Structure formats: C-alpha cells, structure tokens
Amino acid sequence: MSESVELIALDEPREGIPPVTNGDIEQVTAQLAAGHGPFSVDTERAMGIRYSDRAYLVQIRREGAGTFLIDPIGIEDRLGGLAQVLATDQWILHAADQDLPCLHELGLYPPEVFDTEVAGLLLGFPRISLQSEIAEVLGYGLAKEHSNSDWSQRPLAPALLAYAALDVELLLELRDELTAMLERAGRLEWLREECEEIRLRGPRPPKAQPWRKAARQAGVKDQRSLGMLQALWGARDELARQRDLAPEKVLPSKVMGQLALRKPRSHQDVENSPLLRSRARRRDAGAYWQAIAPVWQLPEEELPSRRFTDRQDPFPAVKQWKKYGADVAERWSVVRGAILTRADDLDIRQELLLKPLLQKHLAWDGWDDPDEIPVLLAALGARPWQVENAAPSIVAAAKRAGR
Incomplete structure (x- = not known):
C-alpha cells in the first residue's frame, strides 16, 4: 500500500471495549467454546517494569464469540478449561515467540500457530510490526503508544483496554490476506514450517554470563573488577526478584559497570559513591558491599577470565x-x-x-x-x-x- 493512501483510523474495537475477565473465567471459556474457527491471541506483559515476563493480560478473539480480555492473576489454577478449548483450533499471533513462553506458564498451548510477523518476513515486508502490517495489508491505522505501559497496574485504564482489544481485532482478517499472498508467492509451506518450529521451540537457555555485556559497555577488563561486576549482577538480580522489579530499575547496568571499575574497598566506599545518587540506591549499598567484599579474597585463578566464549555462539569473531x-x-x-x-x-x-x-x-x-x-x-x-x-x-x- 502506498504511504500516500489515507488509513482508516481504528481507535476502539468495533464491538466496544470488552470487560476484563477474572473471576468469571468459566463463563468466558464457555463462550469461546461456542464460537468457531481459529483464536486470535495476544498478551500484555510489563517488561522493563516487573521482574518476570509473566502475562498480566491475555487477549483472545474468536468468530461467533467476540473478544475477551483475561486477567490471569490469581486464577492460574482455574485455566484448565480454557486450555482445553484453546487446544481445539489454530492460534493467530503476531511475534508468537514473544507471547508463547508466558502463555505456556499459564498452561496454554496451541495445536497450530499462524504467526503474522513471520508471514510478513517471508513476504519481504520492509516493516513487520503489527501496526505496519495492518496498515499495509488492510488499510487500518492502529495506535501503538501503549505498548510500553505498565500492564501490571490495576485497574487498567479504558485506553489500555481498547489498545489491548485492538491487538486481536483484525488478526483473522490479516491472516486470511497474508495466506492468499503467501499462496501466490509459493511460500505458504515455508510459513507452516517456521510456525511449527516456533510452536515446538523449547525455552531459551539463559545466558552463561549475562553481565559480560555490561562489562564491555563500561570497559571493564581487569579481572578483579570483572569478578566484582559478576557479584554485583547477582546481588542486583536477587533484589529485583524480591521486589518484583525489572533489574534496570533497581540499578542500571551502566552504573554497576562503573562501580566495578572503582573496585570499592569498604561499605562506606560503596555508600558514598557518587554513582549511588538516590536514597533508594544508597539503601542497597550494604547488599552490594556484601557481594563485592569476598571478591577481594579470591585468588586470581578463580576470577573471571578476560576472554569469554558464548556457549550459544562459540566461534571467534x-x-x-x-x-x-x-x-x-x-x-x-x-x-x-x-x-x-x-x-x-x-x-x-x-x-x-x-x-x-x-x-x-x-x-x-x-x-x-x-x-x-x-x-x-x-x-x-x-x-x-x-x-x-x-x-x-x-x-x-x-x-x-x-x-
């Protein structure tokens, strides 16, 4: 579609904003079961805000049933019926590899996947966001200003609920158009193979030494400083887990790297560091010093090596x-x-x-x-x-x- 073509703005679901489902999950499950055809599915998380990548909202739409916004918090043990219904037909998602892990945590697994993002990639689209594909293929303009919102807050504002519902509003129409385009290009089987790999893909293995990126960014090369950065990383992660906050909100990685470069020699060195400007950061000085102090006693052979090989990409440059x-x-x-x-x-x-x-x-x-x-x-x-x-x-x- 030419960029000069005026898009049809879609600011609210055509059937209105659906209520949030939580305690009435069994009723919603029955309504979805009474519908027909594939399920359009999306999730909203609180990445960059909360510690985990759990789903704070699950959006599902099905022909003959409508759109549902499900708050899974507190009803995780009541989703068995929903899982059975969702296992009866294809799921349409955009960037399925981003949503499936948190859906798996809820016990929800698809029998088949149609990923509209992958379809766009296989068709050579220059832009593959959901907003871009819907504009290009269907001619609708969707706002995306709420994608980085705090979806863990309660209650969710009407604008957020409208945004969430719109994310599944047009997935079925988009799938049908993309399917026709892939068939004409002789690439529909390519999509099936890619989507099946995504569906069956196991959890992503954790990075062996995730703090190495912060070390490179801060220019940390000294082995003792590397050991301190590794220790600080672990201490920060534990604080973030306890508070259910994204680690960067507890202490930015850039600040950790700079602190490790300074190689503090006492609790006071950490607490008085100009890097810990805020009162909240200074409150954690004790935890950071407890992590750093033992590193001073480590023999050199027990400190992290200056060289590191990622086990996921073991090759040299x-x-x-x-x-x-x-x-x-x-x-x-x-x-x-x-x-x-x-x-x-x-x-x-x-x-x-x-x-x-x-x-x-x-x-x-x-x-x-x-x-x-x-x-x-x-x-x-x-x-x-x-x-x-x-x-x-x-x-x-x-x-x-x-x-």
Missing part, C-alpha cells in the same frame, strides 16, 4: 577466522556470499533464509564434498524450505571456488 586457516576463512566467504545473494534474490532477510549461527557452523566444520551440503544443513537444524533454497546456492558457490 569472523574477521579473525584467517588465523585458524585459509580453508575455514574461504568457506565462510563461500557460505556467506551465497546466502546473501540468494536472500537478495528472494527479497527476504538473510537470517531468515539461514540463521547466521548455522552459516558459521557449516563454514567452520566444512564438508568433504559440496554435494553433502544439503544433508549437513538438515543435520544442523535447517528447515526443509531453507535447505531447498539455500543449499543449491552454497553448493554452486563452493564448486566455483574449488571448495
């Missing part, structure tokens, strides 16, 4: 691959170049065609014969549509390069 042999660097050039070219031909993002981590694995591990590459990609976890579209380009490039 690509620009350093020549140090490990010309073959591995040349294979990377072959794989990367082929993927970029093929993704450009398909007008999709290269990371969608083949995850960079899989690209690295293939280039690093190598192959004895280029014709093995399709099998190797499948063994690495590439979906069939990815193998079908990526492997021929890599094979051809490898043979041209004599690799």
Whole structure:
C-alpha cells in the first residue's frame, strides 16, 4: 500500500471495549467454546517494569464469540478449561515467540500457530510490526503508544483496554490476506514450517554470563573488577526478584559497570559513591558491599577470565577466522556470499533464509564434498524450505571456488 493512501483510523474495537475477565473465567471459556474457527491471541506483559515476563493480560478473539480480555492473576489454577478449548483450533499471533513462553506458564498451548510477523518476513515486508502490517495489508491505522505501559497496574485504564482489544481485532482478517499472498508467492509451506518450529521451540537457555555485556559497555577488563561486576549482577538480580522489579530499575547496568571499575574497598566506599545518587540506591549499598567484599579474597585463578566464549555462539569473531586457516576463512566467504545473494534474490532477510549461527557452523566444520551440503544443513537444524533454497546456492558457490 502506498504511504500516500489515507488509513482508516481504528481507535476502539468495533464491538466496544470488552470487560476484563477474572473471576468469571468459566463463563468466558464457555463462550469461546461456542464460537468457531481459529483464536486470535495476544498478551500484555510489563517488561522493563516487573521482574518476570509473566502475562498480566491475555487477549483472545474468536468468530461467533467476540473478544475477551483475561486477567490471569490469581486464577492460574482455574485455566484448565480454557486450555482445553484453546487446544481445539489454530492460534493467530503476531511475534508468537514473544507471547508463547508466558502463555505456556499459564498452561496454554496451541495445536497450530499462524504467526503474522513471520508471514510478513517471508513476504519481504520492509516493516513487520503489527501496526505496519495492518496498515499495509488492510488499510487500518492502529495506535501503538501503549505498548510500553505498565500492564501490571490495576485497574487498567479504558485506553489500555481498547489498545489491548485492538491487538486481536483484525488478526483473522490479516491472516486470511497474508495466506492468499503467501499462496501466490509459493511460500505458504515455508510459513507452516517456521510456525511449527516456533510452536515446538523449547525455552531459551539463559545466558552463561549475562553481565559480560555490561562489562564491555563500561570497559571493564581487569579481572578483579570483572569478578566484582559478576557479584554485583547477582546481588542486583536477587533484589529485583524480591521486589518484583525489572533489574534496570533497581540499578542500571551502566552504573554497576562503573562501580566495578572503582573496585570499592569498604561499605562506606560503596555508600558514598557518587554513582549511588538516590536514597533508594544508597539503601542497597550494604547488599552490594556484601557481594563485592569476598571478591577481594579470591585468588586470581578463580576470577573471571578476560576472554569469554558464548556457549550459544562459540566461534571467534569472523574477521579473525584467517588465523585458524585459509580453508575455514574461504568457506565462510563461500557460505556467506551465497546466502546473501540468494536472500537478495528472494527479497527476504538473510537470517531468515539461514540463521547466521548455522552459516558459521557449516563454514567452520566444512564438508568433504559440496554435494553433502544439503544433508549437513538438515543435520544442523535447517528447515526443509531453507535447505531447498539455500543449499543449491552454497553448493554452486563452493564448486566455483574449488571448495
């Protein structure tokens, strides 16, 4: 759709703002069961505000039933009936990988997923937010100014409830249009494979040393300071968990990095630090000192190493691959170049065609014969549509390069 086309503003659900469901969950479950077709599903969390990523609101819409806004707090043990109803048909979500983990916490699992964000990616949309896709495909303008609101507050303001309901208002219409577009492009099976992978995906493993990013940002390189930052990170996380606050609200990571650089030698050093300007931060000085103090006694061999390898991406920086042999660097050039070219031909993002981590694995591990590459990609976890579209380009490039 051209940007010059005037969008139809949609500020409130066409059927009005639905009430919030909590104690009457069984009645709402019965109404959803009496509807027909897939479920449009979304959640609202309080990321950046609360400690957990739990759902504070679950939005569900179904033809013949309407839209429901479910407050799951306090009724988590009463959602079994809802789970059974939701297991009877497809869920339509936008960015399903963001919503499914908190829905799983509530015991809610889909039998099939249609992800409108992934559909947009496979169609090569330049913008893939729900707002952008609805504008592009359906011609409606949705406001998104409440996306970062505190959804843990009670009661929720009418404007927030309208926003939440609108997030599922048009998902079915959007799914139908995107399905037709994918069918015309010959990419509907690609979507099915991607959505099934998302549906079955396990929990994301925690980062091995999440404080390393703060260390890099603050320029912390000294091992003793690294040990202090690691200790501060743990102390802050415990305070955040106890208070149900996002860790950054307890103490910004940037401030922790700067505090670790100073290597405080006493409780007073921590409490009087200009980094802890507010009274609330100074109240936590004791907890931070208790975390830091033992680090002074650690022998050097027990302090964190200056070098760190992420277990999820264990490879050295690509620009350093020549140090490990010309073959591995040349294979990377072959794989990367082929993927970029093929993704450009398909007008999709290269990371969608083949995850960079899989690209690295293939280039690093190598192959004895280029014709093995399709099998190797499948063994690495590439979906069939990815193998079908990526492997021929890599094979051809490898043979041209004599690799």
